[in-house]
Amino acid sequence: MPLLDEDRLFPPDSEIRALARGLYEAVRDLPIVSPHGHTDPAWFALDEAFADPSALFVTPDHYVFRMLHSQGIPLNALGVPRRDGGAVESDPRAVWRLFAQNYHLFRGTPSRLWIxxxxxxxxxxxxxxxxxxxxxxxxxxxxxxxxxxxxxxxxYDRFGIEVIATTESPLDDLAHHRTIADSDWQGRVITAYRPDAVVDPDFEGFAENVERFGALAGEDATTWQGYLAAHRNRRAYFKTVGGATSTDHGHPTARTEDLPQTEAAALFVRALQGKCTPDEADRFRGHMLTEMARMSLDDGLVMQLHPGSVRNHSGAVFDAYGRDKGYDIPTRVDYVTALRPLLNAVGETDMTLIMFTLDESSYARELAPLAGVYPALKLGPAWWFHDSAEGMRRFREMTTETAGFYNTVGFNDDTRALCSIPARHDVARRVDCAYLAGLVATGRLAEDEAPEVAHDLAYRLAKEAYKL
Amino acid sequence: MPLLDEDRLFPPDSEIRALARGLYEAVRDLPIVSPHGHTDPAWFALDEAFADPSALFVTPDHYVFRMLHSQGIPLNALGVPRRDGGAVESDPRAVWRLFAQNYHLFRGTPSRLWIxxxxxxxxxxxxxxxxxxxxxxxxxxxxxxxxxxxxxxxxYDRFGIEVIATTESPLDDLAHHRTIADSDWQGRVITAYRPDAVVDPDFEGFAENVERFGALAGEDATTWQGYLAAHRNRRAYFKTVGGATSTDHGHPTARTEDLPQTEAAALFVRALQGKCTPDEADRFRGHMLTEMARMSLDDGLVMQLHPGSVRNHSGAVFDAYGRDKGYDIPTRVDYVTALRPLLNAVGETDMTLIMFTLDESSYARELAPLAGVYPALKLGPAWWFHDSAEGMRRFREMTTETAGFYNTVGFNDDTRALCSIPARHDVARRVDCAYLAGLVATGRLAEDEAPEVAHDLAYRLAKEAYKL
Amino acid sequence: MPLLDEDRLFPPDSEIRALARGLYEAVRDLPIVSPHGHTDPAWFALDEAFADPSALFVTPDHYVFRMLHSQGIPLNALGVPRRDGGAVESDPRAVWRLFAQNYHLFRGTPSRLWIxxxxxxxxxxxxxxxxxxxxxxxxxxxxxxxxxxxxxxxxYDRFGIEVIATTESPLDDLAHHRTIADSDWQGRVITAYRPDAVVDPDFEGFAENVERFGALAGEDATTWQGYLAAHRNRRAYFKTVGGATSTDHGHPTARTEDLPQTEAAALFVRALQGKCTPDEADRFRGHMLTEMARMSLDDGLVMQLHPGSVRNHSGAVFDAYGRDKGYDIPTRVDYVTALRPLLNAVGETDMTLIMFTLDESSYARELAPLAGVYPALKLGPAWWFHDSAEGMRRFREMTTETAGFYNTVGFNDDTRALCSIPARHDVARRVDCAYLAGLVATGRLAEDEAPEVAHDLAYRLAKEAYKL
Incomplete structure (x- = not known):
């Protein structure tokens, strides 16, 4: 018996279901464009076998181990490595059994559908x-x-992936991407420029990072002008060598600033000296977003902003296990105020800023109105905790009336889990087709227009917005 | 082939659809009561032909030109006039073609339905x-x-409008309304008192405005008592001459204050001198809301509050094109704190305060609980970006359980676009009937009660709440 | 003719309706576990007849009198007692007639369904x-x-109640609970430890309360260590004598603190002296939540947190009628920041903290992500204004995908109205079954899994989470 219902995520009403199914059948097998995610380029460079089922499905997937942990299962029992190298469960079959015994916990979750x-x-x-x-x-x-x-x-080939983006630090030499490019494999694995390590004064080793950054770029990055030049240089390298078409920025808030250059330069000096107050560090990060936006205007890289997550909420878990252990919790963001400096600097140009949010209350109130007027601004898809059937439905219901479909950019899988890629794109295609079928059934979209929109959402918009 | 689906916006399920259609048929042709909007009284006073299709549908409609602009079309290419009188597209047919070529952008939006x-x-x-x-x-x-x-x-006659309200400044002489009253045409076009120009210290020319205001009212409005008397006088004039039954207030926040008179008077002096800090200006505006509420208690004018929009988000667009160019962006509002002073002053009386919001997260959390207990407070309908099928549905779903139907006030079209008036009321009637049909189908409203509620929402509540 | 539709709250589509009905029929008659509410233990101790219909349905039910009042009916006309003992309507039949004449106001509200x-x-x-x-x-x-x-x-017996919890102050001697325990009646009426009177420096008579508290506990509660010991003592008394399995905390915000003991002790001294600033009082309350959580870790009492209500919004109504008169209005809460100190103290343990919210915007953004990772944290059901069909639906739609079902705790009726208990549990069972049927119909839950989940939500999870 199949695990999956063939008509899953379609509206139950038989007429709309037929409409949704019809739309879906025409987009189901379109190539996958995956413009944003966190798969490991080493996979495609080295093409080694995955170690075991737990290493594929449990240990690296924060959606999975956070849910198991929420019911009292210690992370070490799931084989999640400790920072201090202390003992954790090393038998993948034992981890798998724990996962299996508790599989009921995933009822009603997207993880269950993906798995x-x-x-x-x-x-x-x-x-x-x-x-x-x-x-x-x-x-x-x-x-x-x-x-x-x-x-x-x-x-990759079997999943019908046309192109997939990873994200790398400017300090990365893109060796895996070069290996892939030099190979005879035809897959298109591109990078994205993610500069946290060299734009965030609070990042561990910021000053040393900036020094290495300068060395890689052949610039004296310890001066403000040299630092900006180093960014231009590494962005160009990411484009040329890594095939990058985008940058990615994941600050705690959406704060942007457009400071006078002298003030920005002075903040940069303080940052290198480790003397920034928390607010100064935040202002510097905010200002660097606007600098990045201006560089995008020059070099054409599409800019992505992923704000609004309070990282490492549990100090104890962070101390024991480190980052990305499921303790990143969304928080409110005021986009109207936060984005104003950047939008006033570049919002009327033809650069592209793709905004993501974890705060759904901003969809209809702030983000759709902003994207529905600024030429530069587009809305990224429902993200992270909202990468789900209900999350996607709410995204469409709360953005379409004000921003339309054409200020959105198709789907991002944003995943670290290779096998979930086709599953996630399938969910997005189904939910979008269900939404479109609902519009047709209620006279809000003509039946002859819906297939074009379905194709746009499943394929064309992602390619165009990300210049792929 | 008709552009519109006869059953649009009704639930797809055939049984509920039949219920919704039955409710709708009984209210579809009820007269239109339009208690709040921004049509131009000159239209009805002068009764001149509209210039051309673009002047009717594109150039004045911020919903339309903002969406076109969001995809990179310059506002001047749409004939939107520049502040400096610089050249913009002057051929209405060229504007129309641009609109037509991009009509797909409106898929899924209320603009598409209205147009x-x-x-x-x-x-x-x-x-x-x-x-x-x-x-x-x-x-x-x-x-x-x-x-x-x-x-x-x-x-107006063909649309079945029974009464329509415009909004005017206290500095307006209501000449158009007088012309209409003196004509043999039977249409009822009334004004509403919108005092921004004389209650907002940040309004351009505030001190001069107050002087002219005093002159119109025959009061020395540069003293606090004279200023209040001038308001009373102009409100009476708006009632008598313009048929006003309401006032309208559109501050950035919902902040209200109930200051000691001496403090209010001192703020007023500073405002006239142009010496208010931003916070003092905001306090003065907040206090004036309570003064207006007290005057409503005396003269019976219904008070409307429309807060929560950050105006002119793009400095560049404001500089080039001025106000109301689609760059007014909703923001969060804390109604619980903001309304407390005013509600503590008049909330237990029989004056009426109609609250609007652009922050849907406040519907169930703040506004329905407040309106569900304070006798003076009623909820205005889903507004502006939420004047849409999904917006109206969310409004009912998030307010009815706590505030019921009878603390809401029917529909406002709030439009500047004459031809959209019947379209918007039709959407509201359909969505409300769909909602009621859903309640009946799920046993939350008796079938014999629904027609009365449908009639109330389409007609009676607006007339009663606005005393029309 | 019956007042109620047999299939109320089930989805209208006939196939899903059949699924929902099937799930519901298997849980409809399960015993009622009522782990949180405000019924009066005197009812069950004394077992006296209720006075009259108005005393049962109108005068004590804030849902009912607030709605009537919102339409201008004075509270005294409804027999709501004044603080000063002044005259209010004393004829219950007159109150009832007013209620009956205005029964249409409740259309579409949960009160209507319950009544x-x-x-x-x-x-x-x-x-x-x-x-x-x-x-x-x-x-x-x-x-x-x-x-x-x-x-x-x-x-109680007729309603099929298996256990019901009341809430009492630590200053209560639990006489009614002792009477019930000593009687030959088999009903299980347990208390819950609600310490506002002795943990909130702003509580009327705080210092005297603490003194009495110490006396009851046999500790010198005016010292910090004695005060903590008194809590441990009274918690033990509530467990042993009142059958308590939980504590309940209803602060204005969700703020928690985990202060150094010396600082907490110093704040306590200032609180006893009545010298706390508002912020110090808030910090003390916040710190006491963490102390209570640590005690829960020791004595096993389940901790409930009900924050986010601005109490007594109308000064005039509070002055005339006192607390709990329908003027408690929900407000925004930032759980991510507020809960961090407490969760960092005990979040990784096996104590249980059940969080409630009146701010639905936090469900998907904050609370589900927090409950979906911290072992100690569980989500209470949709609460107060959200204890309704739409409120429960939104709760499931916005929490399940991230927190699953098993980080929620079944239903709480939270009521003061005895006759509404079966009605409320019936609504919850219907809405949950409708939600599950929707998941099955859209392929998100296997048909053979749904009955188990339905049983869990209706019965098992409440028993387990509250250790009943």
Whole structure:
């Protein structure tokens, strides 16, 4: 018996369901354009087999281990590595059994849909994961992983990916991307410029990072002008060598500033000296967004802003396990005030700023009105915790009436989990087709217009917005 | 082929759709009560033909030109006049073609529904606007506009409008309203008292405005008592001469204050001297809301508060094109704190304060609980960006359970676009009937009660709340 | 004719409706676990008849009198007692008639559903309340109330209540609970520890309360260590004598603090001296939440936090009528910042903190992400103004995808109105089954999993989370 309902995520009413299915069938098999995510370029450069089922599905997936942990399962029992190298569960089958025993926790979550999708479509699993089926499914997946057609490049091809973007620091030499480019494999794996390490005064080792950054760029990055030149240089390198078409910025807030150059330069000096107050560090980050936006105007890289997450909420977990352990919690963001300096600097130009949010209350109130008027601003898709059926539905319901479809940019999977890529794009295509079918059924979109919009949302808008 | 689906905005399920259609048919042709909007009284006073299709549908409609601009079309290419009188596109047909070529941008938006409604019902257009049909539709509308039955008074009559309110400054002499009253035309066009120019210390020319205000009122408005007396006088004038039943207030925040008179008087002096700090100006505006509320208690004018928009977000666009160019962006408002002084002053009386919001997150959390207990407070309908099918649905879903239907006041079209008036009321009637049908179908409202509520929402509540 | 639709609150689509009905039928008659509410233990201790229909349905129910008052009916006309003992309507039939004449105000509200449910199921009323039926229904209910099977203990048994919690102050001697325990009645009425009177420096008579508190506990509660010991003592008393399994905390904000003990002790001294600034009082309250959490870790009492209500919004109504008169208005809460100190202190332990909110915008943005990772944190159900069909639906739609079902704790009725208990649990069971049916119909939950989840939400999760 299949794990997945063929008509999942379509509206239950039979007439609208038929409409949605019709729209979906025409976009289901379109190539996947994945313009933003966090897959590891080493996978595609080295093309090595994944170690075991737990290493594929549990240990690296914060959606999965955070839910298990929320019910009291210690992270070390799930094999999540400790910072101090202390002992954690090292038997992948033991981790898998714990996962399987608690699979009911994922009822109603997108993780369940993604995992079942990968089980069924990638590995041919036909039984639901549970304590009873844990070992058989483990063995089935482990057996597959040993075969060449389950290596990263083969999966990329099988998933119908046309292009996938990773994100790298300006300090990265893009060796994996060069390896891929030099290989005879035809996959298109591009990078994105993510400069946190050299624009955030609070980043660990900021001053040393800036020095290395200058060395890589052949500029004296310890002067304000040299620092800006180094950015221009590394952005060009990311474009040329890594195929980058975009930059990515993940500050705690959406604050932007457009300071006088002398003030920015002075802040930069204080940042290098480690003397910034928290507010000064925040102003510097805010100002650097506007500098990045101005560079985008020159070099054409599309700018992405992902603000609004309070990182590492639990000090104890951070101390024991480090970053990205599920303790990044969304918070409110005031986009109207925060984006004003940057939008006043470049909002009327033809550069592109793609905004993401974790604060859904801003969709209809702030972001759709802003994207519905500023030529430079586009809305990224429902993100992270909102990368889900309900999250996507709310995104469309709360943005379309004011921003329309054409100030949005299609789907981003934003994932670190390779096997979830087709599952996530499939969810997005289904939810968008369901939404469009609803509009048709209620006379808000003509039936002959819907297929074009469905195609735009599934494929064209992502390619165009990200210049792919 | 009609542009509009006869059953648009009704629930797709056939049984509920039949319920909704039945409710709608009984209210569809009720007279239009339009208690709040921004149509130009000169239209009805002078009854001149509209110039051309672009002047009717594109150039004055910020919903339309903001969406076109968001995709990179310069405002001057749409004929939007520059402040400096610089050249803009002056050929209305060229503007129209640009509009038509980009008509797909409006898919899924209320503008699309309103425009198609006007095309079909007012002008008999039968083809969808596009690059191909642009000229033919232009010619058809232009031809209609030359005929007497498309002049403003004729359209008012044809639309079944029973009464329509405009808004004027206290500095306005209401000449157009007097012209209408003196004519033999039976239309009821009333004004509303909108005192921004004389209550906002930051308003351009505030001190001079207050002087002229005093002159019009026959009071020395440069003293605090004379200033209050001038308000009383002009409010009475607006009632008697302009038929006003309401006042309208559009401050950036919902802040109210109830200051000691000596402090208010001192702030007023500083305001006249141009010495208010931003916070003092805000306090003065906040205090004047409470003064206006107290005057409403005396003279019976219904008070409307429309807060929460950050005006002129783009400095460059404001400099080039001025106000109301689509750059007014909603922001968060804390109603619980902001309204407390005013509600503590008059909330327990039988004056009426109608609150609007652009911050939907306040519907269920703040505004419905406040309106569900204070006798003076009523909720205005979904407003501006939320004047849409989804916006209205969310309004009902998030306010009804706590405030009921009878602390709401029916529909406001709030429009500057004459031909959109029947379209907007039609959307509101359909969405409300759809909502009521859903309640009936889920056992939350008895079938015999729904028609009365539908009638209340479409007609009676607006008349009663606005004393029309 | 029945007042209630048998299929109320189920989705209208016939297939999903059948699914929902099937799930509901299996949970409809499960015992009621009521782990949080405000019924009066005197009812069950003394088992006296309720005075009259108005005393049962109108005068004590803030949902009811606030709605009537919002339309201009004075509270005294509804028999709500004044603080000064001044005259209010004393004829219950007159109050009832006013209620009946205005029963249309409750259309679309949960109150209407609850009252109709009680009318039909408890009193066998078959006609809708209105001016015409007021007297007959009054007489019917009054007649019932005189009979022994309508006394509190009989109703408890008839409603199928398995356990019900009240809330008491640490200053309460739990006499009623002792009476119940000593009786031969088998009902389980337990208390919950609600320490506002002795943890809030702004509470009326705080210093005297602390003194009495110490006396009751046999500790010198005027020293910081003695004060903490007194809490431990009274918590133990509430567990042993009152059967308590939980504590309850209703601060204005969700602010928590984890101060050094010396600083907490110093604040405590200032609080006893009445010298706390507002911010110091707030910090003290915030710190006491963390102290309570640490005690929960020791004694196993489940901790409940109900923040975010601005109490007594109208000064005039508070002066005339006192607390709890419908003027408590929800406000925004920043949970991410506010809960961090407490969660950093105990969030990784196996104590349980159940969070409630009146700010729905925090469900998907803050609370589900927090509950979906911290082992200690669980989400309480949709609360107060959101204890409604739409409120519950939004709760599930905005929490399930990130927190799943198993970080929620079933339903709380939170009521002061005995007859509404079965009605409220029935609404919750119907809405949850409707939600689950929707998941099944859209392929997000397997049909064979749904009944287990329905049972969990209706019964098991409340028992487990509250250790009942």
């Amino acid at each position: 079942d999708h990968a089980f069924q479509h990638v590995f041919g699993v036909t039984e639901r994961l549970s304590a009873d089926t844990a070992d058989a499914i483990y063995d089935q997946i482990a057996g597959s992983l040993a075969q060449p057609e389950f290596r990263p490049r083969a999966l | 198609d409604h006007a095309f079909q019902h007012v002008f008999g257009v039968t083809e969808r606007l596009s690059a191909d049909t642009a000229d033919a539709i232009y010619d058809q509308i232009a031809g209609s506009l030359a005929q007497p039955e498309f002049r403003p008074r004729a359209l | 109709d449910h009680a009318f039909q199921h408890v009193f066998g009323v078959t006609e809708r309340l209105s001016a015409d039926t007021a007297d007959a229904i009054y007489d019917q209910i009054a007649g019932s109330l005189a009979q022994p099977e309508f006394r509190p203990r009989a109703l």
